[in-house]
Amino acid sequence: MLASALAMGCGAQVIDGRSHEPDAAPVDAAEEIDAPSDDGPPLSIDAAVARCASRTVFLNFDGQALQQGPSDATTNRASWMNKATGAAPPYLNGNGNRNAQIQAIVDGVRAALAQFPVTVVTTRPISRSYVMVVFGGQMGNVGANYTSAVNALDCDDARPNDVAWVSDSVAPTQLVINFTVGAIGFGLGLTATADANDCMCAWDNGCQPNANAPCRLGSPIARDPNTNARSLCPTASPSQDEVAVFRKAFCE
Helix, strand or coil: CCEEEEECCCCCEEEECCCCCCCCCCCCCCCCCCCCCCCCCCCCCCHHHHHCEEEEEEEEEECCEEEECCHHHHHHCCCCCCCCCEEEECCCCCCCHHHHHHHHHHHHHHCCCCCCCEEEEECCCCEEEEEEEECCCCHHHHCCCCCEEEEECCCCCCCCEEEECCCCCCCCCCHHHHHHHHHHHHHHCCCCCCCCCCCCCCCCCCCCCCCCCEEEECCCCEEECCCCCHHHHCCCCCCCCCHHHHHHHHHC
16 A cells, blocks of 8 residues: 655645645644543553543544534544535444454554553543544545545644544554554654654655554654655754653653
């Protein structure tokens, strides 16, 4: 699979095999989570104490209406949308293997972020800052300009409640997991790398990600200088510590 990522202004997408310039620039812009984990397996006391508490990851597979505006998961607004409103249908709606695939994605994202550890839930948090990743449908449903995945590049992590989207068309499941972690990272200000095994591979550069193995977070790793200029933070150093950025965002 050929994958690359494109960004416009503060938005970026992972796409399959094509470039697509947007027609218009984007507008700038459950259950209570008081315990360390909401819908995940029970944690040991030590794990609960160490659990990151600054921000939660909400994986939304149930369908979601969205509005164009400054990105804010709590109000279902996304700055990368190319139309005023959109809606993702439930992920893999009608697929007989849907529940198993959703569980595999949830388990994979939790495993990828377990080193911190980040709380990953599938019901909307109401008591913490959270990133929402919406799964389901195609680019036209949600007003994305690209086919596979999207988030807005937030160089200073000024908007902690990011909204990202991943399409039904992304496969295999491991690539869905990797794109999810990359989308979260892009919303924290991480930019593309040229390492096929790094989670930021393909975010607006020519990197072709490894679709069959869990991606890793570099600590540190060089940013790809050949990344499209619109997906580079103007004051960023030549390298980025992806582990440190995730830890700061979710644990401090």
